Amino acid sequence: MENTTKTIFGRPVQMGKKTHRYIQVGELSNGSPIYIPLMVVQGERAGPVLWLCGATHGSELNGIFAMREIYLESDPKEISGTIVFTPIMNPMALIRRDNYSFLDGLDMDTQFPGKTNGFNTARIAFQIFSEIRKIASALVSFHAVSSLSYASPYTVSKNISGVSPKITEKTFRMALSFGLEPNCRVKVDNKKSVNSGEDKGSLDEICQLHGIPAFMAEIGIGGHWEKRHVAIAKKGIRNIMCIHEMIEGKPEIPENQIVIPRRKELSVNKGGFVEMFAKPGDVVREGEPYAQVVNLWEVVEVLKATEKMYMITTTSNPVVSSGGRIGFAGLEWSKAAEHGFRNVG
Ligand SMILES: [Zn+2]
Structure with a gap:
């Protein structure tokens, strides 16, 4: 968990210092550089390297502001180890507050570990991932739900075939330590070897495959700067730093x-x-209605739970066509304590 190298993007990390700068990760047709902001807080004492990432999906903003505040408020005297912030992973998607780069239409969170000779998004992904993975001890990847949804913040930790059980377990414990009420634990199969050069995936998946515990924190609603959700994300970051x-x-x-x-x-x-x-x-019991579809003169559909559900997200968009997504629900859940998780402090 110790910081074994002393440089990030070619510059030495100085003990007890906070630094910020732009890193060039590409170039536009008119010659303008494509930059990402990088902030580093290096505590006065050695310790783990916590990597915080935001806006791999360019509409998901709350994580950016949580990182900004944590950076501004951090005092290196009080910190052991390093916090590396890359709050705007996907600048070409942020510009349009979209999840896809307007240059190549790619979703960056399907492109890791990235490619040196790929499309623009894959090249940016490669430059950031290949540099920071060398020193990262743990990753929190900040996301948000669609701008047309409601959700309380939740975590997603993945149980990926091909990842060592130790990393999977650390990921799960870390996600719970973030301190949110709902925590999804998802199985992901069929990941190829990280050495095959063929695997592509989300940043948290690829970090885990490289031995870095990593989870996603879904913080509030995309496209918005929500102060109360930013505060929840900050508490989560501090919790992770505590553990x-x-x-x-x-x-x-x-x-x-x-x-x-x-x-x-x-x-x-x-x-x-x-x-x-x-x-x-909300918990919806089997047989209970959780939504209805109306037209201008009558109710055309009543949606009832076919089994017990825990509502994770619900739509804020009333306009639906057949097949329209109206939410996302947990079908099984248990108390974190039943997984042997206690307040580790
Ligand atoms: Zn996302």
């Missing part, structure tokens, strides 16, 4: 923390306007 002994203190873990191993997308069969009866965090 890695980068700062003093105990993580704040909610009592009613749950783990969700099975989820499903919810969609409608009829077109019209959807009225949601359930909101994020």
Whole structure:
């Protein structure tokens, strides 16, 4: 977990210092450089390297502001180890507040570990990942739900075939230590070897395949700067720093923390306007209605739970066509304590 190299993007990391700069990761047709911002807080004492990433999806903004505040508020005197911030991973998607780069149409979070000779998004992914993975001890990848959804913040930790059980377990514990109530635990199969050169995936998956515990924090609603969700993300970052002994203190873990191993997308069969009866965090019992679709003169569909559901996200967009997505629900869940997880502080 120690910082074994002393440079990031060609510059030495100085003990006890906070630094920020732009890193050039490409060039536009008119010759303008493509930059990403990089901030580094190097504590006065050695310790782990926590990598915080945001805006791999360019519409997902709350993580950016959480990182900004943590950077501005951090005091190297109080920190053991290093925080590396790359809050704007995908500048070409951020510009349009979109999840896809406008240059090549790619979703960066499907492109890691990236390619030196790939399309623009893959090249940017490669430059950032190949540099920071050399020193990172742990990663938190910040995301948000669609701008047309409601959601309380939640984590996603992946159990990936091909990843050592130790890294999978560390990932899971770290995600729980972030301190949110809902925590999805997802199985991901069929990952190719990281050495095959063929695998492509999300940053957290590829970090895990390279031996770096990594999870996604879904912080609020895309396209928005939500102060209350930013505050939740900051608390999560501090919790992660506590469990890695980068700062003093105990993580704040909610009592009613749950783990969700099975989820499903919810969609409608009829077109019209959807009225949601359930909101994020609600439990809907089997047979209970959670939404209805109406047209201008009648109710055309009532959606009832076919099994017990924990609502993770619900749509904020009333306009639906048949097959329209109206939410995302957990179908199984259990208390974090049942997974042997206790407040590790
Ligand atoms: Zn995302």
